[in-house]
Amino acid sequence: xxxxxxxxxxxxxxxxxxxxxxxxxxxxxxxxxxxxxxxxxxxxxxxxxxxxxxxxxxxxxxxxxxxxxxxxxxxxx
Amino acid sequence: xxxxxxxxxxxxxxxxxxxxxxxxxxxxxxxxxxxxxxxxxxxxxxxxxxxxxxxxxxxxxxxxxxxxxxxxxxxxxxxxxxxxxxxxxxxxxxxxxxxxxxxxxxxxxxxxxxxxxxxxxxxxxxxxxxxxxxxxxxxxxxxxxxxxxxxxxxxxxxxxxxxxxxxxxxxxxxxxxxxxxxxxxxxxxxxxxxxxxxxxxxxxxxxxxxxxxxxxxxxxxxxxxxxxxxxxxxxxxxxxxxxxxxxxxxxxxxxxxxxxxxxxxxxxxxxxxxxxxxxxxxxxxxxxxxxxxxxxxxxxxxxxxxxxxxxxxxxxxxxxxxxxxxxxxxxxxxxxxxxxxxxxxxxxxxxxxxxxxxxxxxxxxxxxxxxxxxxxxxxxxxxxxxxxxxxxxxxxxxxxxxxxxxxxxxxxxxxxxxxxxxxxxxxxxxxxxxxxxxxxxxxxxxxxxxxxxxxxxxxxxxxxxxxxxxxxxxxxxxxxxxxxxxxxxxxxxxxxxxxxxxxxxxxxxxxxxxxxxxxxxxxxxxxxxxxxxxxxxxxxxxxxxxxxxxxxxxxxxxxxxxxxxxxxxxxxxxxxxxxxxxxxxxxxxxxxxxxxxxxxxxxxxxxxxxxxxxxxxxxxxxxxxxxxxxxxxxxxxxxxxxxxxxxxxxxxxxxxxxxxxxxxxxxxxxxxxxxxxxxxxxxxxxxxxxxxxxxxxxxxxxxxxxxxxxxxxxxxxxxxxxxxxxxxxxxxxxxxxxxxxxxxxxxxxxxxxxxxxxxxxxxxxxxxxxxxxxxxxxxxxxxxxxxxxxxxxxxxxxxxxxxxxxxxxxxxxxxxxxxxxxxxxxxxxxxxxxxxxxxxxxxxxxxxxxxxxxxxxxxxxxxxxxxxxxxxxxxxxxxxxxxxxxxxxxxxxxxx
Numbered sequence: 001x002x003x004x005x006x007x008x009x010x011x012x013x014x015x016x017x018x019x020x021x022x023x024x025x026x027x028x029x030x031x032x033x034x035x036x037x038x039x040x041x042x043x044x045x046x047x048x049x050x051x052x053x054x055x056x057x058x059x060x061x062x063x064x065x066x067x068x069x070x071x072x073x074x075x076x077x
Numbered sequence: 078x079x080x081x082x083x084x085x086x087x088x089x090x091x092x093x094x095x096x097x098x099x100x101x102x103x104x105x106x107x108x109x110x111x112x113x114x115x116x117x118x119x120x121x122x123x124x125x126x127x128x129x130x131x132x133x134x135x136x137x138x139x140x141x142x143x144x145x146x147x148x149x150x151x152x153x154x155x156x157x158x159x160x161x162x163x164x165x166x167x168x169x170x171x172x173x174x175x176x177x178x179x180x181x182x183x184x185x186x187x188x189x190x191x192x193x194x195x196x197x198x199x200x201x202x203x204x205x206x207x208x209x210x211x212x213x214x215x216x217x218x219x220x221x222x223x224x225x226x227x228x229x230x231x232x233x234x235x236x237x238x239x240x241x242x243x244x245x246x247x248x249x250x251x252x253x254x255x256x257x258x259x260x261x262x263x264x265x266x267x268x269x270x271x272x273x274x275x276x277x278x279x280x281x282x283x284x285x286x287x288x289x290x291x292x293x294x295x296x297x298x299x300x301x302x303x304x305x306x307x308x309x310x311x312x313x314x315x316x317x318x319x320x321x322x323x324x325x326x327x328x329x330x331x332x333x334x335x336x337x338x339x340x341x342x343x344x345x346x347x348x349x350x351x352x353x354x355x356x357x358x359x360x361x362x363x364x365x366x367x368x369x370x371x372x373x374x375x376x377x378x379x380x381x382x383x384x385x386x387x388x389x390x391x392x393x394x395x396x397x398x399x400x401x402x403x404x405x406x407x408x409x410x411x412x413x414x415x416x417x418x419x420x421x422x423x424x425x426x427x428x429x430x431x432x433x434x435x436x437x438x439x440x441x442x443x444x445x446x447x448x449x450x451x452x453x454x455x456x457x458x459x460x461x462x463x464x465x466x467x468x469x470x471x472x473x474x475x476x477x478x479x480x481x482x483x484x485x486x487x488x489x490x491x492x493x494x495x496x497x498x499x500x501x502x503x504x505x506x507x508x509x510x511x512x513x514x515x516x517x518x519x520x521x522x523x524x525x526x527x528x529x530x531x532x533x534x535x536x537x538x539x540x541x542x543x544x545x546x547x548x549x550x551x552x553x554x555x556x557x558x559x560x561x562x563x564x565x566x567x568x569x570x571x572x573x574x575x576x577x578x579x580x581x582x583x584x585x586x587x588x589x590x591x592x593x594x595x596x597x598x599x600x601x602x603x604x605x606x607x608x609x610x611x612x613x614x615x616x617x618x619x620x621x622x623x624x625x626x627x628x629x630x631x632x633x634x635x636x637x638x639x640x641x642x643x644x645x646x647x648x649x650x651x652x653x654x655x656x657x658x659x660x661x662x663x664x665x666x667x668x669x670x671x672x673x674x675x676x677x678x679x680x681x682x683x684x685x686x687x688x689x690x691x692x693x694x695x696x697x698x699x700x701x702x703x704x705x706x707x708x709x710x711x712x713x714x715x716x717x718x719x720x721x722x723x724x725x726x727x728x729x730x731x732x733x734x735x736x737x738x739x740x741x742x743x744x745x746x747x748x749x750x751x752x753x754x755x756x757x758x759x760x761x762x763x764x765x766x767x768x769x770x771x772x773x774x775x776x777x778x779x780x781x782x783x784x785x786x787x788x789x790x791x792x793x794x795x796x797x798x799x800x801x802x803x804x805x806x807x808x809x810x811x812x813x814x815x816x817x818x819x820x821x822x823x824x825x826x827x828x829x830x831x832x833x834x835x836x837x838x839x840x841x842x843x844x845x846x847x848x849x850x851x852x853x854x855x856x857x858x859x860x861x862x863x864x865x866x867x868x869x870x871x872x873x874x875x876x877x878x879x880x881x882x883x884x885x886x887x888x889x890x891x892x893x894x895x896x897x898x899x900x901x902x903x904x905x906x907x908x909x910x911x912x913x914x915x916x917x918x919x920x921x922x923x924x925x926x927x928x929x930x931x932x933x934x935x936x937x938x939x940x941x942x943x944x945x946x947x948x949x950x951x952x953x954x955x956x957x958x959x960x961x962x963x964x965x966x967x968x969x970x971x972x973x
Contacts, residue, residue, distance in 0.1 A: 008369070011168055011182050012122065014129040014229070014236045014244035020369050023171055028246075029235055054251045062140055065252040069133065069166040069181070072358055 004028040112509035116452035129182035155344035159351025167362035193266035194257040225953030266297035269670035288627035292611035296670020303576035305423035305600030309586035315393035338694025360386035419479035419576025426499035451505035458513035486519035516543035541944030553878035577947025608708035614718035708813030709822040714849035720841035723793040724783035748777040753846030760965035781842035787856030789867035805879035823853030830958030852884035858965040
């Protein structure tokens, strides 16, 4: 898994961010460290199912995509 | 490349200058100040970050919109906005004192497909191909985007470049395409396009757009902006207080006639609920960040953010810091409602003064802490990006977002409104010199000298701000323009600049704090610059000379006039006819677009903020604002038009030195030079001759030697005056969607580059594809040879209050204004210009050779800023067309 998938990854821009824990600069697509924890994203939600590359459906009716942050979604489970 | 030695009289290595020849060494600007360590860190992070787009907001907006098929339009819109805000991922960076941003990136923004979706679709997509058939993409094609700084100029790895500006994670592209497709035939762009075709003469409009005689439609590109924010309601009532007003008004309107009021209040209430969740999501994130923090100070700062945001999610601000945070929240909230450029905070130092005074008096705030907060505010504004098409973002805005903060002016009772907080605002703009917010000093004779000298101190260090603007001329314009809607002298004083230079009406609202009433200024009109946007005057003249054709493409734009053009008067008459036709058809089509905007995508947040929408229960598109005469006609290339008319009049008709046919042949041959598009150089001083250039040399010299604007020469200045008077008057012949006459607006922003790029050589000697003169009263580079006061006399040969603005850019060598004596001399020069009836002047204090070096070595100049036309921008984020134009501007080595 990459930093981009980690709960502690904080975006600066589309390429990079910082680690919320140690405040270090990190590239989004570099491999994550041992403290990695899964970010709350659609791809980890039971309401989400993948239908194509980078596309899926949410609750069987809404278009969605796996990498979307779901930290603010009340239906995430 | 061979330099054009015939025009400048010297090699291109020596730039255009007036006065003493500059010394050998590049002169630096006067000593700069440094920001606080906190702002320094934020600025470095900004320098290191890229413009980044995300799909979160449009995804959730669209998803909710689809759920509410059949709902009342404004309620549907409010629910969609609410969903967008509620689902934004909060992102708080260490060290931030002001939380919250547009999207979850530092320079974050997002597409708004409800306005226009075609741009986001892949090029191979059929929908995109359909969009390409219209004239809409023409401006995009001739625009260059800055190749450095934060622009994502090409796709790399998992990031896709959009329009050479924005980066998008590639995993978000499929959902963006799907989301965009949801708006096919539903967006403001598509629905507006469907109905604008019903306008008689629509085909002429399409040809005008294709020829880039007009730069862009305003209804779906930037439907809001170029206006002044009004923060009164949140500051006075807090969010819960506004909700209570809505609830009360809702009860009073439910079931009664004029039912739109009910839906408006319900929509505002709904949208405010969304904002509350958005704010609380940030508070939650701040608490999470605090839980991870080892540093005691940083942990306290996060917890301070938690407390402040939780308080402000319901209540009115208690302190200066609270008030500044709330101002920022609502500023971003409006920006997230539509694609907006030029959303100005207005006279923010006067709005926040009561809170600042209170905190200073009770010892809760120091000047040092104020500076730190203001610097953080500057970084927040600088981070703003506007996601729009390449033609708009690059060709018009140069990546800027035009958040103009005004200082000075008069208070409600006619006394100087300058205050101590504004002195600190200037100070912070010097210590943390960033493009946003830019400053405008509303000059009035009543302002204290100390305040004016502080403004000079700031201008001198090369920030490009403050712009110097006449309070008196602006008030004259406002009183004349808005008298029908009841504007009185007292309220005229509440004005500010919206966007780069748009004079915008305001109002005084009674803010109560600690039992004292403060009348604070704020905007009370919708966008003051929508309508007919950027008409290329030299391109219309080209059509006159070539019987209505766009010679670049060979397409017919205007009906053939069939005239032999045997007199100057005939040319002038046909020019007016073509220009009038242009304004007419664009007014009608833009009115339709704006009507559709009001129906499909009405403003809710901004409407709520603007007096008197909340009072009367009407949104902006239903004339809820106090002042509504806000549509205008914007032009570009006025000085090149006037210089060209002068050349034709002199050489062809008055002195019969050449025939019009000979002149046209020379124009078609570009006077024997390669075009700028072939050379990649866009200023006149560096162009490449063709082998046959001698064939055209005589005619070219006659054109270059003809009287030029900017030299206090009545021959050409009278043409300029005649044009100005006619233009301002003719605008009143056309009515906006609000049934109010249009007015004239004269700013080029960055349009003088792409519009110059599509225009043949002009009769003034300018070469094909080169950039027009900037602004509206700036001389064409190198042609103002008699010094600044001659330029001022030319510029003020007409009444500037006839128009929403005028724009003068001057480039002054740093050595001229050095030291206290230089400051005094500089201030006296500005005063002399403004006292003579001018509206505006702004300055680049820079050695042109530094700019040339920066063009060659951009990595050495990441923080270098220049003034373009109404805005300051990082050099490295400007397109080459504009860079070349700024370098070529006449540089003054003397101002006496």
